Amino acid sequence: MALQLIPDPSLAERTTLRLGGHAEVEAVLREASDLDELGTFLTRHTLRPFVIGRGSNLLARDGRCDIALIRAAGQPGPTRVERSDEGLVVRCGAALALPGLLGWAQRAGLTGLEGLTGIPGTVGGAVAMNAGSYGVEFGQRVSRVRLWSPSGGLTWVGADRCSFGYRRFAVPDLPAGRLIWEVEIVLETSTPRAVRQAMREVYGKKRTTQPVTARSAGCVFKNPEGDSAGRLLDRAGMKGMRRGQMAFSDIHSNFLINLGGGTSAQALDLIELGREVVKTRLGVTLETEVIIL
Known part of the structure; x- marks a missing residue:
């Protein structure tokens, strides 16, 4: 499947605040092979690349900006990968909605993410911002991350090389600006009922304290x-x-x-x-x- 290029994308339509003007183009990735085309496109144009998920933590300015939005879509997952000493390893694409991952984990009876209930955005965004709530940070669950750059291609990076902080993610021994393509996390076994109850409690608290x-x-x-x-x-x-x-x-x-x-x-x-x-x-x-x- 070829890389899809959407001209003149509206930032207001792509952000939860519903604000902003237009970018120059949006590049939509559906398969890993599209990344090669993206690399070629970025070398031929002087636009600033910006990875956008569901636009839940963005405030886009009015007017036009010289940005190429990059969005992953339609990636598979989540899937169970293996059982480790820490728990069950789960792999999912960065484009997956974070609420979708939590819903899947609840139905599978897997615990560890309930504190993130009610947070919008994508799994990739949860890694990039180290999404956190009610004592849970996404980075605590990361086993490894698959990153891409035009010069280095796709590569898996273990959690031991990752640096997670307050709303921050980096790989100190790699240049910044890499795209998050996939992630593996570790969850523990529980029951669907127990996970659902924990998620309801978190969401109930958020409804009374957050808009x-x-x-x-x-x-x-x-x-x-x-x-x-x-x-x-x-x-x-x-x-x-x-x-x-x-x-x-x-x-x-x-x-x-x-x-x-x-x-x-x-x-x-x-x-x-x-x-x-x-x-x-x-x-x-x-x-x-x-x-x-």
Whole structure:
């Protein structure tokens, strides 16, 4: 199957905030052989490559940007690979939706990911951002990752070579900018009923503390060490603060939501206001967690 190139893709249609202008092109990968064509395409064009999953942690600017979006689609998985001393090794493509992986694990009676219930995005994004919630980080479960670059092709990298941190993933002995193609994780055996109950408890808590059904990109700011960005924004009086049709949620201040008809300019203005007010009133400089494209 040949690499699919979609001209003039709308960023608003590809992000959960429903904001942004247009990129130059979107390259859709469905098979490993498409990666060779992608390498050729990237060497022939001066566009900036950017891997996009389900757009759940992105704030795209208005207007046009010289970006080639890269999106994997239709990869197989999850599949059971083998049983190790730690548990059952499961392999899945980076394009798989993270909720889909959790649902599959629940039906299979496999535990270890329940704390990530309610997080949108893809498995590849969960690796790249080391998705975390309720004491669970995706990187804790990674056994190895299959990465691709135009110069190095596809290669498996073991967890011992990976560096996972707070919303961060890197392989220190490899150049940055590699595409995540597949991942293997280790889960333990439980029962479908027990896993389902744990997932329900997590989602129930999130529904009362986060705007899980709103147009949002998740947390705007990273938590400073030993503190909570949401608590700091609350203290600074930012809960419910609006700029046009963009607002800090009145349920959780660290969630930026699109009330309908918002713009990227309004969102960026509100983010800078929140950062400035927290710095001025509380002496803390907040770092953005959402990726601004």
